[in-house]
Amino acid sequence: MSLVSRIRGRRGASxxxxxxxxxxxxxxxxxxxxxxxxxxxxxxxxxxxxxxxALRGANxxxxxxxxxxxxxxxxxxxxxALPFACELSEPSxxxxxxxxxxxxxxxxxxxxxxxMCNAGIMALPKRQIRHGHELQFLTNHLGHxxxxxxxxxxxxxxxxxxxxxxxxxxxxxxxGIYFNDLTLERYYLPWLAYGQSKLANLLFAxxxxxxxxxxxxxxxxxxxxxxxxxxxxxxxTFTQTAIALTNKxxxxxxxxxxxxxxxxxxxPAVASINGEYFVNSNIARPSRFGRDDALAxxxxxxxxxxxxxx
Numbered sequence: 190m191s192l193v194s195r196i197r198g199r200r201g202a203s204x205x206x207x208x209x210x211x212x213x214x215x216x217x218x219x220x221x222x223x224x225x226x227x228x229x230x231x232x233x234x235x236x237x238x239x240x241x242x243a244l245r246g247a248n249x250x251x252x253x254x255x256x257x258x259x260x261x262x263x264x265x266x267x268x269x270a271l272p273f274a275c276e277l278s279e280p281s282x283x284x285x286x287x288x289x290x291x292x293x294x295x296x297x298x299x300x301x302x303x304x305m306c307n308a309g310i311m312a313l314p315k316r317q318i319r320h321g322h323e324l325q326f327l328t329n330h331l332g333h334x335x336x337x338x339x340x341x342x343x344x345x346x347x348x349x350x351x352x353x354x355x356x357x358x359x360x361x362x363x364x365g366i367y368f369n370d371l372t373l374e375r376y377y378l379p380w381l382a383y384g385q386s387k388l389a390n391l392l393f394a395x396x397x398x399x400x401x402x403x404x405x406x407x408x409x410x411x412x413x414x415x416x417x418x419x420x421x422x423x424x425x426t427f428t429q430t431a432i433a434l435t436n437k438x439x440x441x442x443x444x445x446x447x448x449x450x451x452x453x454x455x456x457p458a459v460a461s462i463n464g465e466y467f468v469n470s471n472i473a474r475p476s477r478f479g480r481d482d483a484l485a486x487x488x489x490x491x492x493x494x495x496x497x498x499x
Contacts, residue, residue: 201471203458207414209470211241211447218455221246224301225454226290226340228252228275228333229308231262234353234413237447238305239266242455250293250301252286252308277308277332278319280499287339300345303454306333306352306390312379320499325382330389331499334492337397350408351454354391354466358412358479360384365478366392368491388478391466392485393492398464399482407460409453410475411467416446 200206205214225242229235230251239249243266251266252275253259259272271293275286294300309329317324322331337350344350361384394410401408452470453459466475478484 201469203452203456203471205448205452205470207441207469208445209448209452210442210444211237211451212244212444214448214452214456214470215241215245218245218457220455222299223247223303223455224250224294224297224299225303225305226250226252226301227305227307228277228336231258233443234416234447234450235305235307236262237443238307238451238454239270241447241451243267243270245455247302247455250290254308275308275332275336277336278324278328280320280332280335280496283332283335284339287336290340291343294343301340301343301348302345303349303351304337304340304344305450305454306337306350307450308333309353309386312383314379316377316382322495323382325386326389329383329386330393331492331496333390334393335496335499337393338496344406347405347460349406349454349459350394350397351450352390352394352408352410353450354394354410354412354475354479355384355387356412356468357384358388358391359476361388361476361478365481365484366488368487388476389488391475391479392481392488394466395464395479395482396485396489399485401463405461407463409459409462409465409467411449411453412473413446413449414441414469416441416443 220242225247227235227239230239231253239251243249248269249266250271251259251263252273253262254276256274259274263270263272273286273289276282310325313325319327360380362381365388366385391410394408397408449467449470453467465472
């Protein structure tokens, strides 16, 4: 527990707060028979979420960038864990993952209870383009868009979709999202591009929640907190050194960081909460762009057109 965790130990309406851990927010829950798909299962918050949810009895479907990484991660989770390759920046890999997950579920005669979109990349120092799109937007948003929409028919009647956004969604550009990527090309800033992708995650959850209206399915987004994970691998040496020096004083542990996504994924108190944004395992208020339903709907429509061409 960091110094900040001790200072900010106050709990919210949920009974949990800044310093709560993934084990704490799932304490006493019996998840036997539940099938939970997690992207980025091989490291950081994805690995900790998978460990804790498997500890509570869930069957983990673990997706990682390569099959080897997924296999290695699932080996630690027990015989019911299933590995899947899913490189989110490669549409063919994501679609192959969708097909493989469907086949695995059909073989088991079951459905998905949770899709946890955890994986991502952050603050690339230079603008990178793949398949004609900025790499953070492609990986963090479009990859998960293809995955989730491809698996909606496999989601159980009370299924949940959990999108990892970030407080960095507030760093998004003017207007929220540059649908014309040429604007971002002229004024590329690492945190601007990352913020745009995290805003897209939040808005995707919001648009999906509207489509779940009238059902028992829910979609929510969250900010996990600031945690030192491999997500920060693209930062410079000076920044990484500063992070290492201040980590134990100022930042959440991985267990604390994984708490909110585990809470949103499986806690009974969230079963009927739809279209919200969570921070420290409590409902919070996102930026004005994060509350913009018209922007969320435009993003959905544009995303559909983009993925149809990939």
